[in-house]
Amino acid sequence: MGSDYKKTLNLPRTDFPMKAGLTTREPQQLAAWEKDHLYARIQEARKNAPPFLLHDGPPFANGDVHMGTALNKILKDLVVKSKTMAGFRAPFIPGWDCHGLPIEFKVVKEKAGLTPVQIRQRSEAYARKYIDLQREQFRRLGVFGDWDHPYLTLDPSYEADILRSFAVFIEKDLVYRSKRPVLWSYGAQTALAEAEVEYKDKESPAIHVAFEITASPVLPTNASVVIWTTTPWTLPANLAIAVSPKHTYSAQNFTKDGETRTLVLAADRAASFSAETGWMPQGEGQTFSGAALEGTITRHPFLDRPAPVLTADFVTMDTGTGCVHIAPGHGADDFQLGKARGLDILCPVDDLGLFTEECGVTAWVGKPVFAANPLVVEYVKSKGALLGVTSYQHSYPHCWRSKTPIIFRTVEQFFIRIEALRADALKAIKATKWIPDWGLKRITGTVESRPDWCISRQRSWGVPLPVFYRPDGEPILDANVVRRVADLVEKRGTNAWFEMSDPELAAMFGLPAGTTKGHDTLDVWIDSGLSHQAVLRRRPELAYPADLYLEATDQHRGWFQSSLITAMGIEGTSPYKTCLTHGFVVDVDTREKISKSAQGGYQKPTDAMHFVEKSGADLVRLWVSSVNFTDDVPFSEEMFNRLGDAYRRIRNTLRILLGNLHDYDPSAATEPTAIDRWVLARLAEVENTCRDAYEKFEFHRVYHALNQFCAVDLSSLYVDITKDRMYCHATENPRRRAAQAAMHEILSSLTRLLAPILAFTAEEAWSYFRPGISVHMELFPEKRIADPEALADGDRLLQIRALVSQALEKARAEKVITNNLEAAVTLQLADANERERWSSRLPELEEFLILSELHLEPGGEVTATISKTSAPKCERCWRHRGSVGQSATHPTLCDRCVAAVTL
């Protein structure tokens, strides 16, 4: 009997599956989009719309897409998709950064003895392999863009634009050549990057050396300043001594073997000096602040020149004497100090690590520096300057390839003058919008303090630094020649530079015989930093400047800065209007960067595809949308699993709406109630919140607004409340039709608002709602005002509902009722107007509270009293109603249901 009446109900009907099956459904969806040329169709549809240009920062073509990379690309996609749906033309041209050491390093490690041309061939193959791999993975994540025509920094046209930009730098006199210290492998005869250095234990002679004072504002002139060094071979290049301005120094008598000397060193280091050398302190010393020692002049222990005492912050008290031997040609700190204080940059060592004439001791010329160590020690001793010699075990950098110890030496490099650009760059920074706003301070700080930009690298896998050298070794910096090289590169790629011989190139560009090409490449930050020229200025669908650059916070010093500096040199304006940064993905348990915590035994999965294959791209996208990305982005597998619940809730909400709309008729007569007006007002609020949040790139606000709307407003309220109407009322009942009208509007808005985030699921739902049209071609709902009266009504009803729910729960605990529909509820309302209002619309209130029987009474406080109803249960709608039994044909139904089944 009951099952017969069940057939008369309007239960939800839809083929939209409850189970998502994203891992199989998404690839099908992708194929369909692909076949449809959806990206191209969207661009075509928006071709006359105002543009919003997000310019993709190129990831390095190396490795799989991990969660950090996925975060970045999905955020960009959220921008592109939401701007598109907000009515903009938002093209996305993805790019890759292809040159650079990490690739060259891998290639060279695989096979030794390659020529530069071979290294470049293998590096290109390597880069292209990972471009293809990453492209497939980005696509799989549902990121829309012109994947068939990305920009690659190894494209000949891109490389040519780099060279043309370089020509502009030359014209504007922004390029110069100067010495700079580098890590040098004399074994491989090349400069090395940090990554190519291996640290190994090494035993070095450690010596204490006395520098006699020749003049001093404070120190006694019969004293000597004591330095300590583990690289005696750098003494010929000594030009100064550095002391810490913050520490205390003493001048004190020391004796050893009957000899007494007055020595100056840091007070804190005296004890270990004595222990290591056997020189014992005598009597009381005089103390001085390090700052007071400035102005003291000492004499080099074996060369006829002075070594002034200078103060420097980098001097520490960890080892040595607190007095640091300074050789500007052989150390980074030394070099900086030397430059700042106007010292020479003396570097008497050649490519092979052999002393040159400049070392000042004829006998040492041509000797390998490490082999010369004992000679230097002996010489210092012979001059009476040696206070002690020990052997010192330390971790010392070695060349990964030749395994030889590394030396610091200065070589000629090319630089871009930052000073000429700094003031304008700082102005442009102020005119740019930074999100979050502290980005302004951060990039201002880096640009203010940044030294000149060293742009030359002694590498093969890169764009050649387009410089020729005259026979006398002088570089030829000629913009016109560089432009002609660019034209060559445009046709043949930069390989031409490496493949063609010096005479061929000289002949081609009309340079005198004997001219040679340079072997340096450009810093890869020049490559990516010039994308505003090679991409924004070149692609017809793009323009200069971009509306938005969006990268991780490390790019304040990286791409944001390199792009800005190069743009100042060429355009004089900023290449972007807004810069948006996101944090790094961190492990939620340790709050450490995910790549760090992955070190050691158990490796937590961090590849994006691991999660795509496990749960689907929409889950990864939902994760991206759910977090506040301006800080570090928390991540854990558990958190990811939790998001699955949120996803299912949203999916089921879409499903029930679709199910309830199976017989939707837009022309049907409707009769909306308070709850219908309320839910539409709430929808308007949610729409406005989402539009605003998308506009401000605050995607987590979209996520939370939509998640709560689905979970609370729809699932636990509106859908639950309207079930009785939807299922039990006659099909054409105007209130039922009103609920459908509301649900239709809700589904339409909700799906479109979800579309940028749940790109696949929204499309799937839309295919049931509007078959044949992609949701990604649609626009967001228009801005509108949420009816304040309807909202206020709803708030009041919710208060009453909370009260009644508590009372019902209590009654259930006391076994008065088990099911809410068994309850007869008496509601005491103090406000006579309110009582009056709802008395006339009691059925609406009953519906809202999902009750069988409700009575209103005057009272003080608002309270609800529960008793068990005496009315019989309607077999069709399960409500207990007095009218059950009145119909002869349907004795087990209430009057409403009788009417519904007899229609």
Next chain:
RNA sequence: GGGCCUGUAGCUCAGUUGGUUAGAGCAUGCGCUUGAUAAGCGCAGGGUCACUGGUUCGAGCCCAGUCAGGCCCA
């Protein structure tokens, strides 16, 4: 060591110009439902707002310091 930033329930987020018992969703527990059913609904528990000190009639919010973490430098 320096610059910039972060720290609110188990998790993700709200907390308006400092103002009554700090909010929401998820998760958890206990019920209800079996006509969204590998679904749905209700109720409940859970936070000395990183820590310490200060300004104030009053601080999650302002100030100083400490601790933890991040990015970039050194």
